Amino acid sequence: MIDLNASVVNVDQPPRSFGEKIYLGPIISGLTVTLRHFVRNFFGRKDVATIQYPEEKHEYSERLRGRHILITRDEGELRCVACFMCETACPADCIHIEAEEDPSAEVEWEKRPVVFEIDLLRCIFCGLCVDACPKEAIVMSRTHELAFARREEAIVGIDQLRQTGAMEDQDLGYRPYF
Amino acid sequence: MTDSRHKTEKPQPPFPAELKALGSQILGSEKTGDGHHEMLVDRSRILEVLRTVKEDPAIHCDLLVDICGVDWPDRDDRFEVVYHLAALETGLRLRIRVPLKEEDPTMPSAFGLWKGANWFEREAWDLFGIHFEGHPNLKRLLTHEAFDGHPLRKDYEPGRRCLLTEDEIMTPEWARENPTDNDQFETHILNLGPSHPATHGVLRTVVQLEGEVIRRAECEIGYLHRCFEKMVESQGWNQVIPYTDRLNYCSSMINSVGYALAVEKLLDVEAPPRAQILRLILSEFSRIMDHAVCLGANLVDLGAVTGSRYFFQVREEIYGLLESCSGARLTVSYARIGGLSHDVPENFSSQVRVLLDTIPGFIDDVEKLVTRNTIFRDRTEGVGVISGAEALAWGWTGPCLRASGIPYDVRKASPYLGYENIEFDVPVATTGDCYARYLVRMEEMRQSLHIIRQAIDSIPGGPVMIDDPHIAPPEKSKAYNEMESMIRHFKLLNDGIQVPAGNGYGFTEGANGELGYYLVSNGGGKPYRIKVRPPCFAIYQAYPHLLEGQMVSDAIAILGSLNIIAGELDR
């Protein structure tokens, strides 16, 4: 048996007082609120909420899930071994991989991707591909401003996804943590 | 098996003797792991059993939680209709299953007992083709008029679409002919939505006006029916999380946590304490966000734009916290079955404390702007009044029910995530009008802050993911370097989490009321059936009846105060 009335707080408001009935009281207190914000923002610029977007950017955390990056090894080859785990884990089926045997590999039967395409317009940026990767070959960057004029432009392949430059220069976002 | 798998024995009310006294009517009954008493009833006796369950003073199930269908093509009785019932006073929970033959999927309607059965039965007709005899208006609800077939049947291809053209859009039958009675005012048919500034999403209401007074109304939903329940049947248990996030997108964390808890119940495991308390904190923040968008939108509709700007700033602050934890502002995908996807950042508690200091300022500002404002009170007091008993009959839960005087809150009635250790009050109002719903939500935001203030001081250390190789993927560093972990990683991803065959209903307090997930597993890595019990669904079906006799401008005030989220309503 549960006593639903054990900890209940009644929020009913009392009937309106005379000052409230003639509109004036609450209007004045309301105007005080807006005027306080106005004066503080106008003279002090203390708590202006607006950011001047293209020039000034909101600081996102290091976990932001933006566009993907395919990480490369030191010698410039992709880390990806085409194990299809990200493709399996993707709820949107937006990853398309075609694999081939890696000719430069020391071990026989090592694979690498020939085609690695992500349809950025299908992608829901959930990060499950990053969690699924056993090689930390796919991570996410903080590039999240993605606009396209045509749908075909949004299907990006290895060339666009490949890491460019050193790891420190990447604007890295969501990566596997545990 | 690790020690994370332990039995959670919570005291449950005993199986009422009166139910046993129904004797031969019950084909079988058992008590399940999710705290429900389950009965298998033949369809010829179902109405009798339901009536006893409702009217017997010892059982007295006053809340019809959910009705849904399940399709079993391989069984003799192909369809199954599942009722979930609850008795608020005793905390008793019942599940009644009724098997139906494929050739004759008909059964009597429960609309006469609970008005709330209305849309749930229409949905079962729409998605499964189960015919409810005696239902007043049994037609398609979620799919469109030109739709062919019943999509949640297992033999329906998930991707098979039926196209709708503009000529096929239907209006209700009563709205098509306009009665002209010379003694009366002229009546008008007015169509609100689905693209209308006040519907905040995609709701359509057709009303018949007499002057400015609404005489009759009917709602049309399904404009955002994204086939959640069909899509998840082809995904693994963990891949469902992004889908649940998009049910009630104003508070996505609550949805995914509710889902994870329901699956954990089915697996009979519990997430580590650190994960539980973090889930609790983020859920409460999500509740604040949801109420902020609801109240903000309601105020905009009534002409008070400033309040919504302040409330959106509250959301903006909380987005910062959610984004630093999960990596996304709105659709977080942060919860996982067995815990959280990863630990919170180091500065988490300092971020939370900053929020705890700033958010009350915004709430106070809005409070000063509108709560005692006469114009606002004139527009909301006495508008859209519903009594507690009536609200319960429609299946209402959450803030809207509490505004009508019934203090039912899942967090108190059957606590989860450690709500039992936290002291908080349930705000209740008695008038049941739009103003009461506004007041209840305002107070709930303060109570949520109060909850977070207590929880933030008691975050234990430890992992945020369960230590169970069948549920949690191995640590990344191990998956990279150890063969065994790597195989485990591959196996878990390929096959998914194996949930033992069975069914279970998990319910939590969503921002709008009881959010339930009825899960059916056939022992595989994918869910066999997931039925969401969205709180909005039950609330919105009473909307046409709230409108009758009201002015047309009040329709907007009422709609805003109910907080209908289309993603959750239509799924």
Place this chain on the structure above:
Amino acid sequence: MPQPDGSSIVLTTRVQAMLGWVRKNSLWPLPFGTGCCAVEFNSSVSSHYDLARFGAEVVRFSPRQSDMMIVAGTITDKMGPVVKRVYDQMAEPKYVIAMGACACSGGFYRAYHVMQGIDELIPVDVYVAGCPPTPEALIHGILELQEMIQRGKTHHDRLKTQDRKATTALPG
């Protein structure tokens, strides 16, 4: 510079540039918000991001008064005819932004009741990726659209060029 069809090219390009400049800085959005993206759209018109700084302040729900339709959220088959009708009611020049995965391509709802991208119905100028896109991404998309309007690369401009070619190609 007189042209065979009688128009003057210098003047038209000047006027075109002027018109483009005027149009791009006074886009009146029609938020066709259905799902999760609508919440992020609200964020971008709210105080923190303040879409008004780009001349897109006046959010109009009436298609007659707006020229940039932002489709934010999933469009289902049931909603399809409504989108089409609202789009048809807008006056030229009109531009469409598809915001978020669902409006662009259907997203992860490859399902029986979901339209696989609104370009099944109406032409789209800018696709904004994300689920939902951040307000920055939406504003970036709007800036992109402004650029396209200035350069005359929108669907509206392409359509007009086609029309002109068609009329000049007609004999007599």
